[in-house]
Amino acid sequence: MTLEVNCPTCQNKVVWNESAEYRPFCSKRCQLIDLGEWSFENHKISSPMKVDAEISADMIEDIEAMLAANEQDFFKE
Template identity: 45%
Template sequence: MNTSSSPKKVSCPTCKKETIWSPDNRFRPFCSERCKMIDLGQWANESYRVPVIEQDEFDNPPSLQ
């Protein structure tokens, strides 16, 4: 349990500026609405992607156990 009175600080994922992680920061983990919208735009433009390894279903048929 964290008993210190100082709020936790994190780096904004977009601009790397240090920001406070608390319920008072409605944009967390971002420092501002601007940084939050930049990140959302990156997802919308498909700049961020989750890698997928495609397999041919005939190469590795499922087990019949």
């Protein structure tokens, strides 16, 4: 059974498998067109992001500890 999807840009059929390099797009061209649409803000996430109103001191300390632990490895790769 093969899964086929429509290319989000041109609506051509795309077989969804490992050999489809640009899936869900049919080509690099369609992939870049879509990226351009996002960069010009023609596509947007419609619902606002929800942020927890309460951030505890414990959470801040945990985040700072994680950042401090990873700071040395940040530029190694």
